[in-house]
Amino acid sequence: MNLDQLETFRNSLARFMMYYKFGMQEVSTKIDILKQEFQYVHSYNPIEHVKSRLKTPQSIIGKAKRKDYDLTIESIRENIRDIAGIRIVCAFTSDIYRVAGMLMQQKDITVVDYKDYIETPKPNGYQSLHLVIQVPVFMSDRVEQVYVELQIRTIAMDFWASLEHKIYYKYDKDVPQKLRDDLKEAADTIACLDKKMEKIHKEMQAIRVTNDRKDKSADPE
Numbered sequence: 001m002n003l004d005q006l007e008t009f010r011n012s013l014a015r016f017m018m019y020y021k022f023g024m025q026e027v028s029t030k031i032d033i034l035k036q037e038f039q040y041v042h043s044y045n046p047i048e049h050v051k052s053r054l055k056t057p058q059s060i061i062g063k064a065k066r067k068d069y070d071l072t073i074e075s076i077r078e079n080i081r082d083i084a085g086i087r088i089v090c091a092f093t094s095d096i097y098r099v100a101g102m103l104m105q106q107k108d109i110t111v112v113d114y115k116d117y118i119e120t121p122k123p124n125g126y127q128s129l130h131l132v133i134q135v136p137v138f139m140s141d142r143v144e145q146v147y148v149e150l151q152i153r154t155i156a157m158d159f160w161a162s163l164e165h166k167i168y169y170k171y172d173k174d175v176p177q178k179l180r181d182d183l184k185e186a187a188d189t190i191a192c193l194d195k196k197m198e199k200i201h202k203e204m205q206a207i208r209v210t211n212d213r214k215d216k217s218a219d220p221e
């Protein structure tokens with residue numbers, strides 16, 4: 001591809017990316033609705049915070065070249081499924097599956113990929129639940145099915161992943177073995193911590209249910 005062709009391609013890519021922006025907004029609204037409604041019904045919010053990002057045209061072209069995909073809109077549409085990415089951070093591991101379940105059961109969402117790096121962490125210790133979903137975006141003259149990548153993790157998993165990401169790039173992907181070992185150890189500690197926090201959370205919930213029952217039986221009205 002010569003420079004002119006690359007420039008033309010970059011321009012059509014910028015337009016094509018609008019669909020991803022809309023798809024990402026749609027899914028963000030869905031998450032916000034779940035968050036607010038869950039808080040209202042259960043007086044509890046399973047979502048701590050949400051971050052979303054769109055890949056830049058430059059980074060899409062970079063990934064396509066790295067993976068040896070054709071530099072065409074069709075190829076990018078089919079092969080690069082993380083152009084729109086949303087990260088949902090929850091306090092507890094059980095909330096991750098609860099939030100994922102609530103999204104997956106929505107009729108206009110199609111789950112095309114599900115990777116559970118919590119059940120089976122990556123060899124470096126990385127943990128997260130990854131989903132690739134498709135949502136319809138209604139344009140003036142057609143419906144576009146848009147891929148959105150969701151990463152759902154706990155606060156502790158997120159803390160680890162952001163530090164590991166910084167280290168990975170600081171060492172230009174060639175991280176010394178000692179640091180790799182330390183990161184793996186930290187990931188194991190985090191998995192233990194998440195389990196402990198989950199246990200405390202369940203105990204607190206059980207106490208709340210018992211107290212609610214007591215209150216109800218003490219008040220016949």
Ligand code: 0O2
Pocket residue numbers: 082115122124126130151160161162164165
């Ligand atoms: P960025 O800049 O965060 O978007 P893919 O490379 O996406 O085609 P893969 O490798 O099967 O296919 O995807 P996977 O395993 O679902 O991982 C995709 C994303 O998860 C990565 O995107 C990271 O954001 C995150 N991730 C995966 N493994 C690790 C890890 O070991 N450490 C950290 N910190 N994050 C990880 P990108 O495109 O690599 O980067």
